[in-house]
Amino acid sequence: MAKQQIGFEELNSLFYPKHIAFIGASESSRLGSMMYLPAFRDSIWSETFYPINPKYDKILGWKCYPSVLNVPNPIDIAYLSLKIKFIPNVLKECVEKGIKWVIIFASGFSETGDPEGKQLELELLKIIKDSNTRIIGPNCLGPLNAETGMAFTFALQNGEYGGVSFMSQSGGHFTQLVNVGYKRDIRLRYGISFGNQIDLNCVDLIRHYHQHSKTTLIAAYLESFGSATGHEFFLELRKVTKSKPVVLWKGGYTKDGSRAAYSHTGAIASNDRLWKSMAKQTGTILVKDNEEFWNTIKTFELLYPKYSPKGRNIGIITPGGGSSVNITDLFASQNLKIPELTPESQSKIAEVLPYVNVNIKNPVDLGASGFILNIFTKCIEIVVKDPNINIIMIPLWPDHIYRHVFNRMIKIFESTLKPYAFCLPNIADDSALAKRFNSAKKLLHKKRVLYFFSLRDAAKSFSLLCDYLEFLKSHNSPNRKI
Numbered sequence: 001m002a003k004q005q006i007g008f009e010e011l012n013s014l015f016y017p018k019h020i021a022f023i024g025a026s027e028s029s030r031l032g033s034m035m036y037l038p039a040f041r042d043s044i045w046s047e048t049f050y051p052i053n054p055k056y057d058k059i060l061g062w063k064c065y066p067s068v069l070n071v072p073n074p075i076d077i078a079y080l081s082l083k084i085k086f087i088p089n090v091l092k093e094c095v096e097k098g099i100k101w102v103i104i105f106a107s108g109f110s111e112t113g114d115p116e117g118k119q120l121e122l123e124l125l126k127i128i129k130d131s132n133t134r135i136i137g138p139n140c141l142g143p144l145n146a147e148t149g150m151a152f153t154f155a156l157q158n159g160e161y162g163g164v165s166f167m168s169q170s171g172g173h174f175t176q177l178v179n180v181g182y183k184r185d186i187r188l189r190y191g192i193s194f195g196n197q198i199d200l201n202c203v204d205l206i207r208h209y210h211q212h213s214k215t216t217l218i219a220a221y222l223e224s225f226g227s228a229t230g231h232e233f234f235l236e237l238r239k240v241t242k243s244k245p246v247v248l249w250k251g252g253y254t255k256d257g258s259r260a261a262y263s264h265t266g267a268i269a270s271n272d273r274l275w276k277s278m279a280k281q282t283g284t285i286l287v288k289d290n291e292e293f294w295n296t297i298k299t300f301e302l303l304y305p306k307y308s309p310k311g312r313n314i315g316i317i318t319p320g321g322g323s324s325v326n327i328t329d330l331f332a333s334q335n336l337k338i339p340e341l342t343p344e345s346q347s348k349i350a351e352v353l354p355y356v357n358v359n360i361k362n363p364v365d366l367g368a369s370g371f372i373l374n375i376f377t378k379c380i381e382i383v384v385k386d387p388n389i390n391i392i393m394i395p396l397w398p399d400h401i402y403r404h405v406f407n408r409m410i411k412i413f414e415s416t417l418k419p420y421a422f423c424l425p426n427i428a429d430d431s432a433l434a435k436r437f438n439s440a441k442k443l444l445h446k447k448r449v450l451y452f453f454s455l456r457d458a459a460k461s462f463s464l465l466c467d468y469l470e471f472l473k474s475h476n477s478p479n480r481k482i
Helices: 008-015 032-041 084-097 115-128 171-184 202-211 230-240 255-265 272-282 290-303 321-333 343-352 367-371 373-385 403-415 431-446 455-474
Strands: 020-023 049-052 077-080 101-104 134-136 142-145 164-168 188-193 217-222 246-250 285-287 314-318 391-395 420-423
Touching (some): 008 142, 008 202, 077 084, 115 134, 164 171, 171 217, 202 217, 217 290, 246 290, 290 455, 314 373, 321 391, 321 455, 373 391, 391 455, 403 420, 420 455
Parallel strands (some): 077 101, 164 188, 164 217, 314 391
């Protein structure tokens, strides 16, 4: 049974600690949790970080204490990097010290399916009962604050921080999101890996992110509700989604996946239809894999609410008749519409293009003229101004992947609030193309421009954005656009 509801300031202290202890600290490189130590060595906590291990006098230049009870200062957070047999007694010392947050790395609890693992979780909860101590985990990596540089990850994020706050039962997915976020310029704010959720749970985090003014988008990877109930989660989502979008990646939605989730975080199987129904009723954006997760987060981060589309009508400008057919099928299959341009727009495009091997209706097929930058940009300008079009999609070929090409195209959109995105060719097998893209990517990130590497991903992301906007409209939210 979880403890009482956590207050805003109480949970906020998890992301802004003053003094941090690391119990079980060692200089052994074989221990993955020890990769935290160099990160804290170079952080704002370098003077208020306390390694705990009776075997050492010093670690990495820090004085090492035999117990948290020997540390002269109060401690806000304690990381426990210990074998599970030592955890109960050390947790008792943390309670005695008055430590607010205890983060337990170790696995080997209820996720093993062993009754002893579940019993040990109950023992830990009994230890903290009637105290001010709260548990994160076990089987987790702990909190992240991109603003201060507090991170569990092995590759500390050096990018700019923003408004995306997230939670994950999987430490691997969480680390991956930070790394992908850095590469794709997803600007994070807060995050937490909380594993089995025996105490702090997804409802606590959803509520906190909802109340936090610096969070504009909430993302979650969940396999279960942890110590919360499905009803509590549903009620909290219903409050949140009318003002902040929630992107939810539910792991274990198949029978085999559910079995894997149980051995991963001890997640009890729940009906996939329940999650889908809950998402539909609350306006939660439900995704099924990592690419959908990253792309949907990025789409909402860049477009919502300022550049939210006013409808589902897509304008497509591309070279190549075959690709335009494929694009139309992909977007239409996601319940997006590809209407004809107005006669006025078609007439203007006809003045720019030759009369053969082109289509001026929508998709606008530029044919070979699509490789002439002046013609391409002129047609984009016409489509952007068309009243039938809400969203502009621009698939590009390798010949277009140059910084000056993006610069010309981006300038067209500076005077409009219509959302747009580029779809880029696969760069994985072309080192020269990858090098050119890395140069152009700096401009895309600086200008905060949305891009995809798959038309299917683009179609899915825009469809989910439109779904959410239609949910807001049906619930009379002030953030609605469609």
